[in-house]
Amino acid sequence: MRPNFFHHLHPPTIPAKQSRWRYTLGAGGIAVFLSLVLLVTGALEMFYYIPTQAEAAQSIQTISYLVPFGGLVRNLHFWAAQLLLIVVAVHLVRVVFTGAYTPPRRFNYLLGLALFILSILLDFTGYILRWDQGIQWALVVGTNLLKTIPWIGESLYRLLIGGAELGDATLIRFYAWHIVGLILLASILGIWHLFRVRRDGGVALPPPNLRADHERISRFELVRREVLAMIFVSAALLLLAAFVPAPIAPPITELTAISGDVRAPWFFLWVQEMLKWGDPFFWGILVPLFMLVLLAIIPYFFPQPAEHEIGSWFPKSNRLAQIVVAVLASAVLVLTLIE
Amino acid sequence: MDIFSRRDFLKLTNRALLTLSGLLGLGGLLRFLGYQGEEAPATEFDVGLSENYPLNSTTILPDVPAVLEHTAAGFSAMSLTCTHLGCTVEQDGEGYLCPCHGSRYDSDGQVEHGPATEPLPPLKVELEADGELKVSLS
Ligand code: HEM
Numbered sequence A: 001m002r003p004n005f006f007h008h009l010h011p012p013t014i015p016a017k018q019s020r021w022r023y024t025l026g027a028g029g030i031a032v033f034l035s036l037v038l039l040v041t042g043a044l045e046m047f048y049y050i051p052t053q054a055e056a057a058q059s060i061q062t063i064s065y066l067v068p069f070g071g072l073v074r075n076l077h078f079w080a081a082q083l084l085l086i087v088v089a090v091h092l093v094r095v096v097f098t099g100a101y102t103p104p105r106r107f108n109y110l111l112g113l114a115l116f117i118l119s120i121l122l123d124f125t126g127y128i129l130r131w132d133q134g135i136q137w138a139l140v141v142g143t144n145l146l147k148t149i150p151w152i153g154e155s156l157y158r159l160l161i162g163g164a165e166l167g168d169a170t171l172i173r174f175y176a177w178h179i180v181g182l183i184l185l186a187s188i189l190g191i192w193h194l195f196r197v198r199r200d201g202g203v204a205l206p207p208p209n210l211r212a213d214h215e216r217i218s219r220f221e222l223v224r225r226e227v228l229a230m231i232f233v234s235a236a237l238l239l240l241a242a243f244v245p246a247p248i249a250p251p252i253t254e255l256t257a258i259s260g261d262v263r264a265p266w267f268f269l270w271v272q273e274m275l276k277w278g279d280p281f282f283w284g285i286l287v288p289l290f291m292l293v294l295l296a297i298i299p300y301f302f303p304q305p306a307e308h309e310i311g312s313w314f315p316k317s318n319r320l321a322q323i324v325v326a327v328l329a330s331a332v333l334v335l336t337l338i339e
Numbered sequence B: 001m002d003i004f005s006r007r008d009f010l011k012l013t014n015r016a017l018l019t020l021s022g023l024l025g026l027g028g029l030l031r032f033l034g035y036q037g038e039e040a041p042a043t044e045f046d047v048g049l050s051e052n053y054p055l056n057s058t059t060i061l062p063d064v065p066a067v068l069e070h071t072a073a074g075f076s077a078m079s080l081t082c083t084h085l086g087c088t089v090e091q092d093g094e095g096y097l098c099p100c101h102g103s104r105y106d107s108d109g110q111v112e113h114g115p116a117t118e119p120l121p122p123l124k125v126e127l128e129a130d131g132e133l134k135v136s137l138s
């Protein structure tokens, strides 16, 4: 048989350590699986979802309450999206805490970071598609935040919302980004990310002469573990989908009316909290951007993990990177909890 | 002479042309996405007959959103769109409170505490000949 992409990602044997749960946490693989669930359930939702102000929220109610298995499909889509953000964040933290980003993996680290941002944007655009009273103020605040950017803010705002005012043009733009623009970018970068994992020699380990553990496992053992992870994740998704429905509120009647939920979606609560502190451009745009840049430069400007420590938890050699990521993560967590 | 060979020159030209076409493509995409159909969002609101707003009354007009006041001096209106990031403020005692990030304004629209820094702006109110009131933004 000719080798294909599956074989590229599953060589005949790999070092056992590369697929230990306690090393990788399985987070990257679970993210791939969740993305596939999102593609399938999202494609199914497209058969009913109507991206107009008048009908969006209603069409989601139709999916949720009338279409056979529609509620299941929608809840799976919702929960897979929320879990994806958490799993991708865990994956990022794991990569830093095990020093797995050293050359030749620096570029793949950046690809991963871009995928994290794309997942957040996908989650936000998907959330806006509800066009119900629950998303109203997040939409107003989020888009107005762009306007605070000097020079280009106003044009960026119009480009995003498709006019001078929120309306049908806005919804169709968010829809196009959600189902085509962002998905296209994420698919290209996602496939590239996976390809690079193998090209860079698989999951990060010390060079062979510095390895303590020489055990290897076969392709079949690797696939067995992957299937196991898929079964666990599917069970968790099905439980969540069965017992905790995705939110939907009445449709927006007037974009100015005082109604609905003023809370941002959960993954932006930390930004909402910071916006209370003053200048929106500084707290809402510069600070998050600064955090992103800080993450991006870790493989390039921070003390590097020593070769023999790569792939073990909390290497002494890259303490600074671990501290920075721990501080950023705790800050986001605390801000989210107090908001 | 060897410092910059023919091959280097071609490589550089190649890169430059690729970058240029990339930028042109991006510029085209931005212009494509930047098209604006209808301009002019609604700036004038007919809020009905003036008799509906008796002397010494204050009325919230949720569609604008604004608060309309009728005093001996005549009609006046104030925007209820928070100057921080645009949520609609709610009446809170004498003043107004923004539910989004907690800005507070007094009854005249002056900021009592932030994050907002600008007061709620006054709006123009016109009384038409047929007794209809018109509130306009700006
Ligand atoms: C990483 C990938 C994705 C993420 C993070 C994501 C996230 C979301 C979220 C959070 C919602 C709102 C869910 C809800 O309120 O029920 C949503 C809705 C939606 N998504 Fe996705 N999505 C992704 C991929 C896709 C794909 C691949 C498609 C289609 C091919 C799609 C189509 C839709 C549609 C049609 C809706 C509107 C219906 C609804 O809200 O239930 N999504 N998405």
Ligand code: FES
Residues within 6 Å of the ligand: A141, B082, B083, B084, B085, B086, B087, B098, B099, B100, B101, B102, B103, B114, B115, B116
């Ligand atoms: S929008 Fe009113 S306080 Fe932020």
